[in-house]
Amino acid sequence: GxxxxxxxxxxxxxxxxxxxxxxxxxxxxxNIQWYKQRPGGHPVFLIQLVKSGEVKKQKRLTFQxxxxxxNSSLHITATQTTDVGTYFCAGNAGGTSYGKLTFxxxxxxxxxx
Amino acid sequence: KAGVTxxxxxxxxxxxxxxxxxxxxxxxxxxxSWYQQTxxxxxQFLFEYFSETQRNKGNFPGRxxxxxxxxxxxxxxxxxxxxxxxxxxLCASSLSSGPPYExxxxxxxxxxxx
Numbered sequence: 106g107x108x109x110x111x112x113x114x115x116x117x118x119x120x121x122x123x124x125x126x127x128x129x130x131x132x133x134x135x136n137i138q139w140y141k142q143r144p145g146g147h148p149v150f151l152i153q154l155v156k157s158g159e160v161k162k163q164k165r166l167t168f169q170x171x172x173x174x175x176n177s178s179l180h181i182t183a184t185q186t187t188d189v190g191t192y193f194c195a196g197n198a199g200g201t202s203y204g205k206l207t208f209x210x211x212x213x214x215x216x217x218x
Numbered sequence: 219k220a221g222v223t224x225x226x227x228x229x230x231x232x233x234x235x236x237x238x239x240x241x242x243x244x245x246x247x248x249x250x251s252w253y254q255q256t257x258x259x260x261x262q263f264l265f266e267y268f269s270e271t272q273r274n275k276g277n278f279p280g281r282x283x284x285x286x287x288x289x290x291x292x293x294x295x296x297x298x299x300x301x302x303x304x305x306x307x308l309c310a311s312s313l314s315s316g317p318p319y320e321x322x323x324x325x326x327x328x329x330x331x332x
Contacts, residue, residue, distance in 0.1 A: 106277070138320060147324065148261070150320040203319045204249045204266035205251065208253075208263075
């Protein structure tokens with residue numbers, strides 16, 4: 106079945122440093138989604154990427170979808186303490202499977218002030 | 219709009235018992251997906267319901283089942299509970315009428331099996 110690998114598992118940064126997490130799928134995806142889960146909270150949707158090579162930005166966050174639609178990355182510029190949490194990528198095969206997300210293991214981001 | 223609600227929020231059960239968890243999706247959302255979250259396995263897909271029909275299923279044993287009602291509310295049931303079933307159970311709803319396909323998660327039900 107479809108597997109989604111995400112690295113690194115943990116990332117500790119000083120406030121103001123950049124942060125990147127990478128996601129790789131064993132199969133070609135229809136779309137990839139990114140979620141953020143704060144400690145004690147639930148996953149919150151950040152963005153969806155659909156097109157090959159797509160790049161989207163949300164303020165300090167930049168999301169990329171690979172040309173082969175099998176990998177993706179999330180880059181945060183100049184981290185802030187509010188960025189703390191676990192970032193998940195989630196692959197979707199599309200079609201009638203778009204209600205099924207295969208999540209990566211997540212990257213736990215700690216930001217030291 | 220009100221968000222996804224899940225009840226109960228916390229539950230303690232004994233091994234061998236069964237449990238039913240409830241999820242009310244965002245108004246107008248017809249798709250409800252269920253996930254199990256544990257520290258070791260992360261977020262794993264259980265099943266998805268759309269228009270009262272199970273449309274997708276993950277790799278969980280038959281002890282895990284679910285259903286969806288005509289108002290899109292969904293329940294999941296776990297029978298013969300095992301210690302390993304202790305987890306945060308999350309449901310998520312989506313419009314399911316076309317892209318974007320983002321899912322809106324509820325706060326989850328924390329199940330502890332002793």
